[in-house]
Amino acid sequence: MVLVNDEDSGSTVTADAHILPALHISYTDGLALLAYIKSTPTPSGFITKARTVVGMTPAPIMADFSSQGPNILNRQILKPDVTAPGVSIIAAWSGQAAPSDRPWDPRRVAFNAISGTSMSTPHVAGIAGLVRTVHPDWSPAAIKSAIMTTATDLDMEKRPILDPFLEKATPFAYGSGHVFPARALDPGLVYDASTADYLGFLCTLGYNATAMELFNGVPYQCPASPVAVQDLNYPTFTIPALAEPRTVRRRVTNVGPAQQTTYTAAVVEPVGVQVTVTPPTLAFGAVGEEKEFHVTFAEKVPVVPRPEGAGGYAFGALVWSDGTGNHQVRSPLLVQRPRIV
Template sequence: GVDVISISYGSPPLPFYDDPIASAAFTAVRNGIFVSCAAGNKGPDPSSSTNGAPWILTVGASTTDRSIVASAQLGNHATYDVEILFMLVNFTSMQLPLVYPGGRNSSAAFCLPGSLNNIDVKGKVVVCERDGNMRRNETEYYVKEAGGAAMILISDKFDAYSAILETHVLPAVQVGYATGESIKAYINSTSSPTVAILLRTGNKKSAPEVASLSARGPNKVSPGILKPDIIGPGVSILAAWPSSQENITKTKATFEIADGTSMSCPHLSGIAALLKSTHPDWSPAAIKSAIMTTADIVNLEGKPIINNYNLLPAELFAVGAGHVNPSKANDPGLIYDIQPDDYVPYLCGLNYTDQQLQTIVDHDVQCSKVASIAEAELNYPSFSIKLGSSPQTYNRTIANVGEANSSYTHQIVAPEGVEISVQPNEISFTERNQKVTYSITFTRSQKTSASYAQGYLSWVSTQHTVRSPIAVSFE
């Protein structure tokens, strides 16, 4: 039978009763099938994340630590590290003439079809700005057609410090927006600009970073559920493709370097399948909890995960619980489980009508006979709170899936301006699958100028750290 469904697709945020993916995913989860969905590629705009139902694992995109790096060495000896996908076989390492056609007309800046016809680019390295309506390697065709020897493609402003790769049809590098501005300034400073492109390998110690394209929260449909849930590899991923992207017609090696949450989603789906094979008795919510509560919140340098478009620490609305760590997810210690019927009080709490709710759960429900709950009361592995002057208390139930005899104490990183208390201070288990309920109270401790703050609650034993992110929006 089916254990995991991976959906690299999403519509604009819709109420769950109008969202066919949300309804279909609920049916799948009710039948024990884990559902992983892409968060979308509308980042870094706030509230751009889609597939926000709590029974779905919503996946954002991150970079990896592997890269193929070239150095673009300008004639003034300034050198910039950029990523490439063209192997530079038999390509000269000598300085070549460098040209930015955008100085002539705006369409030439993007190297649009026909825009290079009256510009001397033959044998030169051509600097082109990215046009969001064209694929990057499509731009290269027009440069190659005009006689260009190579291309430097400048990312748009949101990708200021990042380059997103695809396969190439001529020697080409892609640079972030800030680097592109520096290269254009150099071209304007001399009558004979030149550049040499040199290949080398490298890795990124700042990885993982949140991809600029990765959609962000808050969750527009259900603000009390933090989305996205998790991030995973979604930039410069070697993916199967229906046709060759390198103008090679007689080949079976049809692959593409692709980016987006459509790439990160299958990574998480695969991890979920591995967890299901190791723990066949775990529910979809248990698997989701294991993935979220063991996620990494620091990069390879041990520093907070950053956005790759501004190099600043990423908020929870970008990373969710953090970056997936498959090995730790296999042994989470504790899990927050949710059964399909547990979502009904939550849906009633969204003030859906009985008919709207029945569209989702596919059976008769009368909310008047159900004790509805607030969004934050759902037994979710994260917290998303809208906090005013009154304290708010919520309950969570955790199940022991680690050592039979184990004890956990809580550790709190409180959001700025918020006081958090947890009862009890310590929880103990004497057997596997034993459940314990705790309460957590949020109180505004001081006025802050910020509209948002974040923190963490962790349950810590000698073997495990079970971490839940806390996002607080102030009223």
């Protein structure tokens, strides 16, 4: 059997436990196969013994089943956070179920190839555990920041990560990028956040005192002037509906290894958006020291056309660099440009 993707599935092929001898090919390859079948009255083909192929390109590439942004609950927080391996991952399999997960399938295996977010999640959990082992005093937010700011938006050939249709993907597909475990152990700076930060965030979302106590364990009184959602100390910057200049604030903490170090901001501006970082440099005198900075987003003059697709969002990045090349603390910038009437 030849399983051919439909157009919506693009180039994503997975290793399923088929009952029949089978192969799975992409939509583009399926068109080529169909063209061959139509070209001759006696088409023929055969399936060879399976073998492992390494170095396939492009890789990584987004899967067609990968959940996409934007965040429908809160547009000022980018989701997803990162992307991780999740296609045809070899994993342990229970002997209580067939590899096809069908009750009538008598086959039993010790390992199976599985695809989905359920396979990406253990990769990220493992990275978080690794970071926690090396840095046992870090908060969950610091660990999350380390994973996000060291992720990459480039594939193995240093080209932009592609979507299932071999077009350039956006942060709405991969978040901050594809996880990079070795870098996450030494991020240089982290965007840390405390319980108080998140309680303030929940207050801004409108949670009442009863709900807040469920989260906090003890009564919590929301401040009279809650912190703006956009100022949650998150390692990404998302600005929906930019109608006028908007300034957001963030804090970063020096996690070393250098006690004294200076980071300089570099910005890849979203198309049509002027981005100003204040201050443009951060000088740290000790590990654990925290610095605050502000990022202002404004439409460029003269106004350039609004991006097509992606809901009018334009994409860029803010990178804090220590000048040694060892630490590149990267955050995606997403700005929704206003529609020009």
